[in-house]
Amino acid sequence: MPAPSDAEGKPDMIEEAETIRLTFPPRPEHISIARLVAGTLAERHGVAHDVVEEIRLLVSEACTNAVRAQLAREVAAPIVLDCVLNAEFRVEITDHAGGIAPEMVNHKFPDPEAVEVCGQGAGFGIPLMRRLADHTRFTRNAQGGTTVVLTLGREHMRHA
């Protein structure tokens, strides 16, 4: 059921956070499933279409980094996507291969005239995540990988 909206079109609080967890093998073809899960959760709660598209893009970028990192290091352990929806929307992507080195986190958008597109991408993904999400956090996790936490804050969560 979509969350009801008040007269000003702002989302009501969802009393309890709803969490969906997806674990998937580190293969590129599964990233569309991760997008589908996160996007559908948001849609079912009546989140505005353009915000749903931002969520799909954020999930795709973070999962792409995770899958690439694990494939490069031949780590077969599953990648974990947690989507947590209450007044805000938070996604956590946990990999087992250190997908994002700390020095990459503050990268700006590359100059298209100078980018080198290699196996790890052209370098647009991380700055794109940082621009789209209200909060981003990249940390080393206990599995020796990276956990990326991306949050769209309450003000961001317009409803359709």
Next chain:
Amino acid sequence: MVVDLDIDEAERGEYTVVSVGGEIDVYTAPVLRERLTEVLDRGVAKIVVDLSQVQFLDSTGLGVLVVAMRRVEAADGSMVVVCDRPHILKVFEITGLSTWFDIRSEFDEQ
């Protein structure tokens, strides 16, 4: 291998129009890259990449388009990107590529 990306090719005037449909991500982007490479390898210098039927584009897809654009520029050609979906256009805008590419809502050959 099932790839959810439809790619068609047509000639319109001086331009070769490559129309793409589906979702462009790290799984499907190689299909687009190979097709654009094949077209450019044939010596095509004027190309339209029509993204009208693309429902999703992420940074991997952007990378493919950037590489194609660079090749076209190096060959002194021209490349037009057709796109009118707001959420796809937003990806170009956020990354600062909306003016670097020649993006139009439709292709109207001159």
